[in-house]
Structures are given as C-alpha cells and as structure tokens.
C-alpha cells in the first residue's frame with residue numbers, strides 16, 4: 001500500500017508515524033512545502049519569548065530521523081500543486097529547484113493545516129507586521145526583537161495565539177497593546193469570564209482596545225502608525241497580526257473535493273473523493289456537541305484524528321472520530337484560561353452557573369481562587385465549561401471535558417470522583433460544587449441572577465427588586481455598592497422583618513456561597529422570590 005501525505009507537521013507527521021507502526025511494509029511519503037516537519041507550533045510563542053531558549057527543542061523529528069527511525073520518506077520543500085483523483089496521482093514542485101514531478105498514491109491524506117488571515121488593509125505588507133504560524137514566522141519575529149530592539153508592540157486579535165504572543169512580547173520587555181474587534185478577549189469565553197482576563201491585563205499594564213478594529217497601517221520608517229476604526233491612533237515598533245486562521249482548502253477545492261469552510265469529511269475522516277482523507281486544521285467535520293459541521297483548529301484533535309485514520313486505513317476498520325468539542329487552554333500572563341464545549345452566548349435557552357472555587361483546600365497554604373462556569377440545558381445535559389484562575393484550572397476543565405465528551409449531565413458532575421488530599425483539592429472538588437450548584441438550579445432550589453441582569457436592575461433602578469448585600473463591613477468598604485439593603489450574613493435570621501416580602505430579593509455576596517446559604521434561609525422563611533448573583537460580586541465588579 002502506498003500512502004501519500006500532504007503536510008508534515010501535527011496531523012501529517014502523526015498519521016505517518018502511526019501508519020508505519022501499523023504497517024511495516026507500506027510505502028509512506030510525506031510532502032511538506034516548508035523546510036521543517038514535526039515541530040511544536042504550540043511552542044513557537046515561548047521560543048519568541050525565550051522561555052524556550054534552545055531552538056532545537058522545537059523540533060521533534062526531522063526528515064533524516066523520520067527516515068532512520070520510521071522508514072518514512074519526507075520530501076520537505078516540496079509543495080503539492082494538484083490532485084488527479086481519476087489517475088490517483090499528485091503533481092509536486094520541488095521548491096529548491098522548481099522541478100515538477102508526479103507521484104502516484106493508493107491513499108492520499110491531506111493535512112495542509114491553515115494559514116493566518118491577513119486582511120486587505122493598507123500598510124499590512126510592512127516588514128514591521130508579523131504573523132506567527134510556523135518556524136520561519138517565529139524566526140523572523142524573534143530576529144526583529146533581537147536585532148531591532150523594539151520597545152513596543154501591538155497585537156491585533158485577542159484569540160489564544162494573540163494572547164500568547166502578547167505575553168511573550170511582554171516577557172521580552174516590550175510595552176504591549178492589544179487591539180480586538182470584539183468587546184472581549186478570547187471569544188470562546190462568555191463575557192464575564194473574559195472580564196477576569198481584562199482585569200488581569202490591566203494589572204499587567206497591557207493596554208487593551210476592545211470593540212475596535214484596525215482601519216489602516218502606515219510604515220513611518222522607524223515606527224508604524226495604526227489607525228483604528230474609532231479614529232484612535234497608536235504608534236508602535238512592531239505589529240503581530242493574529243486575527244484567526246483560514247483552512248488551506250485550495251488543493252481539495254481544485255480537485256473537486258467537497259469543501260465548505262474546510263475540507264468536508266465524515267466521521268471516518270473520508271472526503272467526498274474515494275481514497276482521499278483529510279484531518280487537522282483544514283478539515284471540517286461534525287462538532288462533538290452540536291453535530292453541526294465545524295472546524296476546531298487545535299493540535300489535540302489533529303493527533304487523535306491521525307491515530308483513528310491510520311488504524312482504519314491499515315486494519316480496514318471503521319472506528320469513528322466522534323468530533324472535537326473545542327477543549328483548549330492558554331496561559332495568559334499569570335492566569336490560566338480554559339474552555340470546553342459551547343459558551344452560554346452561543347446556545348439559546350441554555351442555563352449556566354458560576355462558582356468561585358479554590359485550587360485546593362483553603363486551610364492548606366497557597367490555595368488560589370478560580371472561577372468556573374458551567375453551561376447546560378434544561379434537562380441537565382452538559383454543553384460547556386470555562387475556567388479562569390491561577391492554579392488547578394486545567395484539571396477541572398479536563399475533568400468536565402471528559403464528562404461532556406461522554407455525553408454527561410449535571411448529575412454526573414455531582415458524583416465525579418476526584419483524587420483528594422488537601423494540597424490538591426477539597427473533599428468536594430470545585431467540579432462537584434459546580435455540579436451541586438447546577439443541580440440546585442435545575443431542581444429550583446436556587447435561582448441565579450446573571451451579572452448583566454443585576455446591571456440592568458441597578459441602572460434602571462428597578463423598584464420591583466431589593467438587593468440584599470450580606471457582605472461584611474470591610475468587604476463593602478473595599479467594593480462599595482449603593483442602593484442595597486445591607487446586613488451581614490450573620491444578622492439575616494434575626495432581621496427578617498427588615499426584608500420586604502413583596503419584592504424580588506437578589507442576595508449579593510462576594511463569591512456566591514454566603515448568598516446561597518441566605519437564599520435557603522429566606523425561601524424557607526416564606527420569601528417567594530429570592531435569587532443569588534451568579535458568581536458573586538467578584539464576577540460582577542470586573543464585568
């Protein structure tokens with residue numbers, strides 16, 4: 001069997017290696033248009049930032065080690081130009097000498113990845129504008145920092161690659177500004193979770209322009225001038241453009257293979273053309289939750305797809321890939337930000353809860369606050385989760401992602417069994433608490449008012465509501481909120497007559513727990529309409 005693979009990085013290299021492990025006698029050829037194969041794109045921002053100092057560490061394999069260890073022929077600097085599906089051949093150009101050859105295949109695997117989106121705005125072709133997709137991009141960006149010693153940079157686009165770029169430029173001592181067209185960073189997060197990141201960026205003195213796009217760029221020789229759509233102007237030494245990626249579909253499209261936003265594949269990674277398969281950033285397939293076609297441009301899914309595809313090809317099996325759900329994580333300065341599944345804003349009629357948790361038992365030194373948000377439907381089926389914090393966000397999101405991927409429910413989260421000892425967790429992990437909190441909402445034992453609903457009540461001075469602020473005096477002094485009925489939580493039981501029974505009560509505390517405990521008291525004392533602020537005032541004040 002002869003396998004030809006287009007693209008030799010995450011998906012392509014992984015599928016090739018697995019094919020070899022499965023079939024010692026197959027002929028396997030990788031065509032890679034760049035110089036390098038099997039490198040860590042995910043490590044590139046950290047190489048620029050010099051957290052990864054040794055460039056060689058980025059390369060997991062090279063063409064000779066692939067030949068030596070796996071007997072795979074890697075033709076780097078070779079671009080596949082076209083596919084002839086009838087004769088089962090590809091046309092290839094050797095980019096070092098421009099020779100064009102034809103290579104036959106029995107099975108053709110497309111993993112060409114994606115390319116950074118570069119909008120057609122004036123000045124975008126300046127050599128002070130960088131993208132970050134591959135090793136040459138990283139080399140160029142790093143060389144510009146090393147040689148030209150810029151003091152400032154603007155990152156356009158606040159997705160996870162933009163944010164990682166921002167952090168690493170900052171680590172190199174540059175003054176960093178981020179410009180983002182949306183009203184928040186990291187669009188897979190809901191706004192109030194992203195707001196925690198906004199606060200952190202402010203704390204780090206990173207300038208953040210939200211709800212503003214770039215209109216034009218002007219290279220002034222020693223600097224670059226950015227004009228925003230709002231009319232504001234920013235002067236900077238360099239620009240990193242990171243507004244998203246576009247799947248590389250042209251090969252497939254020209255060959256008459258079904259392409260939508262990406263190369264359309266079924267659950268077996270089969271394209272519409274016989275014996276041609278696609279995976280990774282270029283492939284569009286059913287999303288693991290919505291069942292609708294989606295592109296999830298992440299390394300984890302690409303690797304898993306590669307294994308399934310290679311197994312199906314060699315063992316003639318039909319194991320399906322069940323679809324990625326977008327589980328991702330980023331280190332944003334000191335914060336960890338992670339998401340899985342769908343945000344609340346993308347699902348009509350979804351429910352959500354936010355919990356202020358602790359990375360491990362509060363009585364054990366070093367516990368750090370974390371925020372977890374859970375999105376679920378009215379039947380309790382889990383749809384998504386988000387986490388922002390310093391420590392322990394990763395494992396919580398991974399636990400929830402695993403449950404979501406298995407089609408789990410809120411009830412499953414209440415019973416998730418975690419590894420507990422005080423340095424690692426609490427006997428009830430924040431993930432369990434998230435499940436308990438969501439269960440309370442589903443069973444109507446607790447009602448959550450969202451941060452924006454509270455905002456509306458305050459700004460309209462809605463007379464139907466009483467905002468019962470049960471924080472301590474110290475907390476209220478630190479973060480004052482006027483127009484509330486104030487009493488310490490410990491005073492509630494003995495002051496019930498001061499709380500109007502004919503109004504809708506929203507109980508406010510900093511983190512949400514004391515408000516919930518108070519809500520339980522009030523409901524059992526005959527108060528008909530009581531709710532708590534989801535996530536507490538900690539979330540509200542930064543939103």
Ligand code: FAD
Pocket residue numbers: 006007008009010011012031032033034041042043044045078079080081111112113114132133134161248251279280281282297298299300302
């Ligand atoms: P790629 O790995 O991009 O490989 C595609 C290759 O195909 C390219 O080398 C390209 O040159 C080659 N190619 C294209 N067309 C042709 C052609 N016609 N002929 C020959 N060769 C061709 N994901 C995560 O999950 N976590 C992270 O932390 C993370 N960090 C990232 C950081 C950065 C800076 C970047 C850029 C990406 C990051 N990703 C991360 C995303 C991840 O790298 C991609 O999802 C993954 O590499 C996709 O694999 P792929 O095989 O589809 O594409």
